[in-house]
Amino acid sequence: MTVYTLAMESLSEQSFLILAALADQPRHGYGLVTEVAAMSDGRVQLRASTLYAALERLAARGLIAPDRDEVDNGRLRRYYRLTDTGATTVAAETQRMTDQARAAKRRLAKRDRQAAPRYGVTG
Template sequence: MTAKSMTRAAFFVLTALADQPRHGYGILREVAELSDGEVQLRVGTLYGVLDRLTADGLIVLDREEVQQGRLRRYYRLTDDGVAALDAEAERMAAGAGAAKRRIAEGRRAGAPARPAARPAGLEPPTAPGLAGGLA
């Protein structure tokens, strides 16, 4: 289960659509805003992602409007889309947490006085204890 992780671009598109339906260009602006300008989703990327997400049933065309002579094609999350986004957010949070925790562990072990580490270590510690094993 859990399927596999989506691409970064897909994640941000889904996130931009999470609160309300938006059209392509609006998604572009919204992604930039919600990421505080850090993520710049490109036009060349957008439509491919939109097509893929539609094919995967995570979004659907909500409606089309003509605003000031310009076509606006609004997309909306499906229930599957919400679920997929939620699952991905969970995975990201878990990954971020794991990284943070491990960095702290590494700091504790490796930061103070490295004891030269043995020049050409050839001793067989054999059982370092890692490789837990409740696979």
């Protein structure tokens, strides 16, 4: 059994995708909405209220931090960045999901072998 480096409360899919979207560069709210939608092939659509509540929770846990504020066409855009703790969390969660997917694949392969038709045997 793999021991994961963080024993923090688990991440929701939305929170995981927000953190993953920040892994390569800081982004503002709308940038996060579009990146999360792209990463999930449109399956996860963040609404503003959901996004900003998630950002507050992630910041409170020290996983993200404000990066900078910019004014664009008279509107303030706050950019967020992934912290080192956030990067460690994304890596640990990614490993956990990879391990679970591997285990599921092994079980499915075993099921497929067990369900293979047996010639010469009638039921």
